[in-house]
Amino acid sequence: RSKMRKAFGARRTEERLGVSEALLKQARKSGQLNLSNRQLERVPENVWRLHEVGPRTAEASMDTKEADKWWEQVDLVKLLLASNRLSEIPAEIGRFGALQTLDVHDNQLRSISGEIGKLSELRRLNLSHNALEDLVDETGSLVALTSLFLQYNRLRGLGSILGRLGRLEELDASHNSLSCLPDAMDAMVHLRQLNVSHNTLTTLPRSMACLVAIRDLDLSHNQLDVFPPISGMNNIQRLNLQHNRLVKLYPPQTDCSSLKEVYLGSNRLSTVDSNWLRKFPALVFLDLSENKISNLPMEITLCLNLERLDLTNNDIFDLPYELGNMTQLKSLVLAGNPLRKLRRDIVQKGTVAILAHLRSRIVTEPDPSASSESEPATGSLGPGSHERRLDFKNKKTESIPSDLLRSAAQADATDVDLSRNSFSAFPDGLVQLRESMTDLSLAHNKITFLSDAIGSCVRLTQLDLSANQLSDLPRLCSLTNLLQLIISYNRFTRIPASIFEISKLETLLASDNQLREIDVDGLKDLKQLTSLDLKNNSIAQVPPELGRLTNLR
Numbered sequence: 001r002s003k004m005r006k007a008f009g010a011r012r013t014e015e016r017l018g019v020s021e022a023l024l025k026q027a028r029k030s031g032q033l034n035l036s037n038r039q040l041e042r043v044p045e046n047v048w049r050l051h052e053v054g055p056r057t058a059e060a061s062m063d064t065k066e067a068d069k070w071w072e073q074v075d076l077v078k079l080l081l082a083s084n085r086l087s088e089i090p091a092e093i094g095r096f097g098a099l100q101t102l103d104v105h106d107n108q109l110r111s112i113s114g115e116i117g118k119l120s121e122l123r124r125l126n127l128s129h130n131a132l133e134d135l136v137d138e139t140g141s142l143v144a145l146t147s148l149f150l151q152y153n154r155l156r157g158l159g160s161i162l163g164r165l166g167r168l169e170e171l172d173a174s175h176n177s178l179s180c181l182p183d184a185m186d187a188m189v190h191l192r193q194l195n196v197s198h199n200t201l202t203t204l205p206r207s208m209a210c211l212v213a214i215r216d217l218d219l220s221h222n223q224l225d226v227f228p229p230i231s232g233m234n235n236i237q238r239l240n241l242q243h244n245r246l247v248k249l250y251p252p253q254t255d256c257s258s259l260k261e262v263y264l265g266s267n268r269l270s271t272v273d274s275n276w277l278r279k280f281p282a283l284v285f286l287d288l289s290e291n292k293i294s295n296l297p298m299e300i301t302l303c304l305n306l307e308r309l310d311l312t313n314n315d316i317f318d319l320p321y322e323l324g325n326m327t328q329l330k331s332l333v334l335a336g337n338p339l340r341k342l343r344r345d346i347v348q349k350g351t352v353a354i355l356a357h358l359r360s361r362i363v364t365e366p367d368p369s370a371s372s373e374s375e376p377a378t379g380s381l382g383p384g385s386h387e388r389r390l391d392f393k394n395k396k397t398e399s400i401p402s403d404l405l406r407s408a409a410q411a412d413a414t415d416v417d418l419s420r421n422s423f424s425a426f427p428d429g430l431v432q433l434r435e436s437m438t439d440l441s442l443a444h445n446k447i448t449f450l451s452d453a454i455g456s457c458v459r460l461t462q463l464d465l466s467a468n469q470l471s472d473l474p475r476l477c478s479l480t481n482l483l484q485l486i487i488s489y490n491r492f493t494r495i496p497a498s499i500f501e502i503s504k505l506e507t508l509l510a511s512d513n514q515l516r517e518i519d520v521d522g523l524k525d526l527k528q529l530t531s532l533d534l535k536n537n538s539i540a541q542v543p544p545e546l547g548r549l550t551n552l553r
Contacts, residue, residue, distance in 0.1 A: 018046030032078040036103075040084040048092040050076060082106050082126070094118040105129050105149065117141035128152050128172070140164035151175050151195070163187045174198050174218070186210035197221050197240070204228050219244070220263065230256060242266050242287070251276040258282060265289040265310065274299035281305075289313055289333070298322050312336050324358030338533060340464055341415075341439060343483050344506050361389060361415060389415040390433075393441075398422045405429045412436040419443040419464070426451045434458065443467050443486070450474055465490070466509070477501035488512050488533070500525045507531040514538050520545045527551075 019035065027033035027050060035047070051073060075098035086107040093102075094115030101124040109130035117138030124147040132153040140161035147170040155176040162168070163184025170193045178199040185207040193216045201222040209229040211217075219228060220242040230236060231252040238261040246267040259280050269291040277299045284305050289312035296311070298320040306329055313336035323329075332351045339347070346357050388411040392400060400418070408416070409432040416437055418427065423445040430437070434457045441464040448469045455478040463482060467489040473496040476482070484507040485499065492513040499508065500522040506529060515537035523529065523546075532552050546552075 018044040024050055027076060028073040031074040031076055032080075033076060034080040036080045036082040036084070038084055040081070040086060042086065043081065043090070043092070048095055051095075077101065077121075079103070087111070089113055089116060091115040097121065100124065100144075102126070112136050112139070114138040120144060123147065125149070135159060135161060137161065143167065146170065146190075148172070158182055160184055166190070169193070169213075171195070181205055181208070183207050189213060192216065192235075194218070209233065226250070227252075230259075234258065237261065239263070249273050249276040251279050255279050255281065260305075261285040263287040264291070265312075267291055269293055271295065272297055272300075278302055284308070286310070296320060296323070301326055304328070307331070309333070317341075319358060321358045321361040324355045324360070324362065326355065329355060338507075338509060338531070340441075340484065340486060340509075341462055343461060344530065345483075388413045389417070391417050392421070393417045394420040396420075396422055398424065400427055400429055402429065405432050409433055409436075415439045417441045419445070421445050423447055425449050426454055428453055431456050438462070438481075440464070455479065472496055473498050475501070480504060483507065483528075485509070495519055495522065497522065502526070504528050509533040510537075512536040516540070518543055518546060520549070523549060523552075 023033070024046065033047070033050070035043070076096050077098055078101040079096065079099060080103045082103050083106040086104065087110055089104060089109065089112045091113040092115075093113060097118055098121050099119050100121050102119070102122060103126040105126045106129040109127065109132055112132070112135070114136050115138070116136065119142060121144055122142050123144055125142065125145060126149040128149045129152045132150070132155060134156065135158065137159060140163070142165065144167060145165050146167055148165070148168060149172045151172045151174040153176050155173065155178060157178065158173065158181065160182055162182050164187070166187050167190055168188055169190050171191060172195040174195045175198040178196060178201060180201065181196065181204060183205045185205055188211060190213050191211050192213050194211070194214060195218040197218045197220040199222055201219065201224060203226070204224065206229060209232040211233055212235065214233050214236050216238045217228070217233070217236060218240040220240045222244050224241065224244040225246060227246060227250045228241070230239065231254045233256070236256060236259050239259060240263040242263045243266045246264065246269055249269065249272060251273060256279055260282055261284060262280065265287045266289070269288065270293060272288065272293060274297040277297065280303060282305055283303045285308045286303070286306060287310045289310045291314050293311070293314040293316060296316060296319055300306070300320070301322045306326060308331040309329060310333045312333050316334070316337040317340045319342065329351060332354055334342070334347055334354070342354065342357065346353055388408070390404070390408045390413040392404065398421070413433055414436055416430070416433060416439065419441045420443070423442065425447060426442070428451070430440070431453055436459065437457055438459050439462045440457065440460060443464045444467040446469060447465070450465070450470060450473055452474045455475060458478055459481055460479055461481050462484045464486040466486045470487065470490040471492055476498045479502055481504060482502050483504055485502065485505060486509040488509050488511045490513055492510065493516055495510060495515065499505070505526050508526075508529060508531070511533045512535075515534060516539065518534065518539060520543050523532070530551050
């Protein structure tokens with residue numbers, strides 16, 4: 001307490017008697033005065049009289065070597081008043097017309113005198129971490145200003161002052177209560193950094209497109225639902241739109257050849273427009289995390305410089321195989337996605353393993369000059385770098401050509417896609433591939449019955465039966481390598497008991513059925529199960545015992 005009383009007494013004494021003459025003498029010589037962190041509630045009076053020299057002082061200065069030589073004084077160019085308890089900047093501030101830096105951050109400012117407009121040489125003004133609700137109009141008279149810091153105040157608007165600050169290069173108005181930005185931003189042709197994050201912006205003025213020098217634009221943590229007008233921002237390198245309400249990405253009219261970093265995490269995006277991706281050829285970092293994206297377009301491969309891609313917590317089931325050719329990609333983050341054809345063990349190995357796996361799935365067109373013995377039977381079957389893929393999707397057919405099956409068997413096809421056809425049952429001809437087939441998609445067919453023949457495909461690791469008309473499954477205990485099973489969008493009223501016999505199953509997706517209950521005892525038998533999706537069913541109550549299955553997510 002004694003220390004606090006001494007500090008309080010020292011502050012009162014300093015405010016009443018003024019700053020020590022020694023400190024003022026130093027300020028007259030250097031042009032700088034630092035009064036930060038002194039718990040001042042107002043600026044001492046003798047600070048404002050810094051350059052006032054009376055006759056006696058002048059006479060003493062001529063007679064004494066140690067005296068303050070008034071003819072050697074320099075103008076005050078830097079005044080630091082940070083981390084005090086000031087509630088206002090008084091009119092006396094206008095006396096320091098040569099001031100170039102004024103730092104009053106971390107105070108309790110509620111008002112600023114209009115006399116601040118007389119500081120025609122001011123280049124750097126820091127008013128951050130105060131309690132300002134408005135800026136005086138005279139702030140717009142600071143025509144030499146290059147840096148303005150207003151973050152962590154209570155500002156509701158910026159008025160028309162920005163249109164008069166034509167030399168401004170850096171503006172931080174983050175963490176305020178701004179609901180809009182002024183229209184007159186076209187005059188800010190030198191602005192390089194703009195931070196208006198953590199406000200309540202819902203729209204942006206068209207004049208923002210005139211920020212031709214902007215390099216770093218932070219609009220995060222607002223309420224924007226439209227991608228900003230950046231077509232005229234030819235020098236922009238970093239754009240942050242995290243934590244907004246964007247639902248769609250509208251491509252700019254021109255290419256943004258300088259943009260290297262784009263942050264779009266925590267929005268409401270469900271798609272990524274391929275034309276939007278075409279506009280950013282220099283992109284190095286792209287954050288699309290925490291959205292609702294279900295499909296990543298192949299045009300992502302046009303971003304030839306992309307090194308980091310964050311897709312965390314989206315609804316992505318598949319990735320374009322061509323992504324594997326982006327060898328410059330150093331970090332690909334996929335956590336929290338219901339991936340169908342990318343096993344968990346591959347994801348856990350990291351980016352290099354993921355890209356190698358995707359490359360191995362790329363279908364290569366057969367070489368016309370190769371011998372007939374090495375050619376696939378049809379264009380639907382092609383060799384990858386490590387395996388072969390039978391692509392027979394979207395043919396609207398009820399059967400598979402026998403010659404195609406023979407060719408696939410001879411080629412030891414591993415990845416078989418029969419989705420979006422009209423199969424009503426498991427194609428019996430697939431047993432020809434039982435020794436090689438690891439991935440099978442029968443999604444989007446009309447299958448009502450699955451024969452025991454599926455049990456002979458013992459090498460299967462991934463099986464997609466989604467979007468059919470199944471209500472039950474045969475014995476699956478022989479599928480000892482199966483890691484992922486998708487039965488979403490069918491007619492199941494319960495999880496088939498045969499699923500609980502798949503000892504290595506890691507992922508079970510059973511959303512959008514008619515499930516009425518959760519068989520926790522059956523799920524306990526799946527010791528390797530880590531991902532379970534039961535959303536959009538008719539489950540009346542989730543049993544508390546499910547919470548004890550700590551391996552689930």
